[in-house]
Structures are given as C-alpha cells and as structure tokens.
Amino acid sequence: MKILICGKGGSGKSTVSVLVARALKHIGYNILLVDADESNFGLHRLLGIPQPLLLMDSFGGKKGFREKTANTFPKGGAAGLFNGHFIKNGRISDIPKDCISGSDGIALLAVGKIHDFGEGCACHIGSLSRMFLSNLEIGEKDAVVIDTEAGIEHFGRRLDGECDVILDVVDPSFESFLLAKKIQEMGQKAGTEVFFILNKVDGQVEKIMSGHVDSARIVAKIPKDNAVFTASLEGKPLTADFPEIAEACRKICTCPPRSE
Numbered sequence: 001m002k003i004l005i006c007g008k009g010g011s012g013k014s015t016v017s018v019l020v021a022r023a024l025k026h027i028g029y030n031i032l033l034v035d036a037d038e039s040n041f042g043l044h045r046l047l048g049i050p051q052p053l054l055l056m057d058s059f060g061g062k063k064g065f066r067e068k069t070a071n072t073f074p075k076g077g078a079a080g081l082f083n084g085h086f087i088k089n090g091r092i093s094d095i096p097k098d099c100i101s102g103s104d105g106i107a108l109l110a111v112g113k114i115h116d117f118g119e120g121c122a123c124h125i126g127s128l129s130r131m132f133l134s135n136l137e138i139g140e141k142d143a144v145v146i147d148t149e150a151g152i153e154h155f156g157r158r159l160d161g162e163c164d165v166i167l168d169v170v171d172p173s174f175e176s177f178l179l180a181k182k183i184q185e186m187g188q189k190a191g192t193e194v195f196f197i198l199n200k201v202d203g204q205v206e207k208i209m210s211g212h213v214d215s216a217r218i219v220a221k222i223p224k225d226n227a228v229f230t231a232s233l234e235g236k237p238l239t240a241d242f243p244e245i246a247e248a249c250r251k252i253c254t255c256p257p258r259s260e
Contacts, residue, residue, distance in 0.1 A: 007170060008173065021106050024143045095109060133162040166193065166195070222245070
C-alpha cells in the first residue's frame with residue numbers, strides 16, 4: 001500500500017506522516033517513510049534520527065541523475081532506481097543502506113533537497129520520486145508513506161497516480177478548504193482515493209472545518225495540541241500519539257489497491 005500525504009504548507013503534513021507511519025507499524029505493516037519534500041529538512045528530526053544520504057545524491061546529484069537517465073532511458077522510459085544503477089521492479093530491500101535511516105521499525109528515505117542558491121528547480125527530484133515509486137514493488141504487509149511538498153505540484157508530476165490512497169491534511173484556514181476541494185477533484189482524475197484528516201481542531205472550528213470538506217471523506221479529526229506545537233518549535237522529536245490516527249489507518253487499510 002502506498003499512501004501519499006499532502007496539503008497546504010504548515011497544515012501538519014510531516015507530523016501526520018510520522019503519526020500514520022507509526023500507527024501502521026503498530027497494526028503489523030513494514031514501513032517505508034519517504035521524504036519527497038525537497039524544501040522541508042525536518043522529517044528525520046520528528047523521528048529523532050539522522051538524515052540519511054539523499055537518494056538523489058547517491059546518483060551523484062542532479063548532474064549524475066541527468067546523465068544516467070539520459071544514457072539509460074533516452075526516450076523517457078523508467079526503471080527502479082537503486083544504488084547508483086537501475087533495477088526494474090526493485091523492492092525496499094534493494095535500497096542502498098546508506099539511503100535509509102531507521103527508528104523504531106520505521107525506515108526513512110529522503111529523495112532529494114535543494115542545497116544551493118541558483119542550482120535550479122526541483123524537477124529532477126520530482127522525476128526521481130515518481131520513477132522510484134512507480135517501480136517499487138511492495139509486499140502485502142508493506143506500507144509506503146510519502147510526505148510531499150506543500151500544494152499540488154505533485155499532481156502535475158503524476159506522483160499521486162502511483163499511490164493507492166491520498167490523505168489531505170486540512171488545517172483551520174480557508175486556503176486549506178479551497179485546496180481540499182482541488183485535491184479531491186484531482187485525485188478523482190488520478191483514479192486515487194482521497195480522504196481528509198482535519199488537523200489542529202478545537203470546539204470552535206470543528207463544525208466550520210467539517211462543513212468545508214466532503215464529510216464522508218473525513219477519516220480523522222486531530223485535536224489542537226500545544227505540546228506538539230511546542231516540541232516542533234523547539235526541534236524535538238515527535239512523541240505524541242493520537243488514537244484518531246490509528247482509527248484512520250484501519251479505515252484506509254480496507255481500501256482496495258489502486259487499479260492500473
């Protein structure tokens with residue numbers, strides 16, 4: 001099962017990604033958490049582990065990736081990308097060990113980051129994300145949780161079409177409500193199930209938030225938690241646990257795999 005986490009910037013995507021990964025692990029899944037956000041450097045911090053070698057860097061950075069994809073697939077074909085070479089239908093166990101960091105049964109892989117001023121856009125990182133996910137074979141008890149960049153650029157890259165479920169994290173802001181409608185629309189076009197997790201919810205905003213998204217698609221409402229906010233502000237690992245996330249994971253696990 002491949003689950004893509006998306007939403008507006010600041011909605012809590014990375015926090016929810018870690019919570020979903022932990023909840024799925026607790027119900028018996030083998031977890032690969034994929035950091036596909038080229039601008040956010042904090043996912044490994046939430047787990048309390050070091051940043052692994054970036055998958056893009058294992059190919060020699062953008063230049064090395066361009067050279068290898070151009071030479072191997074000049075017409076745009078794709079295969080699994082592992083260990084500086086190409087493996088079609090690679091498995092999680094084929095990922096080079098230095099590109100993985102582990103925490104409590106969760107394996108973290110980071111695709112790539114913007115490092116320097118003037119280095120160019122993140123298009124090659126997006127291409128690598130899609131090539132990796134489209135050719136990653138997973139077992140029945142494997143779950144891949146993908147933390148994406150803010151907004152909907154991943155839809156333009158067709159990354160969502162490689163996943164079984166999209167979880168949109170909605171925070172209490174009108175911009176987030178508008179984005180939720182667009183994500184639901186684009187998810188339907190991608191042929192991928194879309195569900196909503198309402199985040200930072202309290203009694204004053206719950207009714208308003210629920211009225212702005214498809215209520216039948218809400219799988220969890222995460223309460224506003226000052227301890228989570230403070231820990232994030234101080235750069236500390238995420239230790240909170242929410243039963244709402246566990247229930248959401250049980251629901252999405254009943255979804256049939258995405259048909260090709």
